[in-house]
Amino acid sequence: ETGxxxxxxxxxxxxxxxxxxxxxxxxxxxAMYWYKQSAKKPLELMFVYNFKEQTENNSVPSRFSPExxxxxxxxxxxxxxxxxxxxxxxxxxxxxxxxPNYGYTFGSGTRLTVV
Amino acid sequence: xxxxxxxxxxxxxxxxxxxxxxxYQTSGFNGLFWYQQHAGEAPTFLSYNVLDGLEEKGRFSxxxxxxxxxxxxxxxxxxMKDSASYLCAVVDSNYQLIWGAGTKLIIKP
Numbered sequence: 001e002t003g004x005x006x007x008x009x010x011x012x013x014x015x016x017x018x019x020x021x022x023x024x025x026x027x028x029x030x031a032m033y034w035y036k037q038s039a040k041k042p043l044e045l046m047f048v049y050n051f052k053e054q055t056e057n058n059s060v061p062s063r064f065s066p067e068x069x070x071x072x073x074x075x076x077x078x079x080x081x082x083x084x085x086x087x088x089x090x091x092x093x094x095x096x097x098x099x100p101n102y103g104y105t106f107g108s109g110t111r112l113t114v115v
Numbered sequence: 116x117x118x119x120x121x122x123x124x125x126x127x128x129x130x131x132x133x134x135x136x137x138x139y140q141t142s143g144f145n146g147l148f149w150y151q152q153h154a155g156e157a158p159t160f161l162s163y164n165v166l167d168g169l170e171e172k173g174r175f176s177x178x179x180x181x182x183x184x185x186x187x188x189x190x191x192x193x194x195m196k197d198s199a200s201y202l203c204a205v206v207d208s209n210y211q212l213i214w215g216a217g218t219k220l221i222i223k224p
Binding site: 108 | 119123145146148150155156157158159160163165202204206210211212213214215216217
């Protein structure tokens with residue numbers, strides 16, 4: 001248990017479905033991140049939130065919609081996904097932006113399969 | 116562009132030593148991380164280097180040469196549980212993490 005919890009662990013959805021991924025951290029961190037991890041590829045940063053405010057959107061398609069109601073919770077809303085969106089989606093948190101030496105704490109991820 | 120290179124896969128024997136290399140070309144440098152990720156699990160922090168040299172932490176050591184854009188992770192007395200992917204990541208001038216694709220390490224008895 002890392003202190004960052006992601007649910008669900010596995011998700012299979014059709015291309016017309018709407019689903020949400022949830023991330024929760026109780027580490028007192030102020031920055032939270034969504035990453036996409038595909039096989040044999042580097043982690044792709046999707047969204048960054050700092051003190052609940054979105055600071056980065058790395059040209060992510062609008063079918064992915066993040067939400068950060070408070071510093072402890074982060075959601076990723078999914079709709080009309082494509083099969084190529086199948087991947088492991090990782091949530092991470094860190095004490096603050098601009099302080100890299102503290103590192104990131106990751107959740108175990110949601111394995112998403114789009115059929 | 117920014118680039119992190121590390122071998123895709125390595126195989127080693129239980130009890131042996133293995134060195135996983137990482138070379139980088141980034142816009143600026145504010146440190147380098149190594150993370151371990153077991154299949155289906157969260158990446159977990161192993162080390163952070165910001166100055167040149169070797170840092171030892173138990174069976175694991177991490178080395179950095181900023182002038183060469185090079186780091187390695189050294190694993191000694193390998194155990195079966197060390198079978199995992201090892202991710203190298205560099206913090207660039209904008210404090211963004213630039214990730215390598217990871218090295219899958221297979222340990223054989």
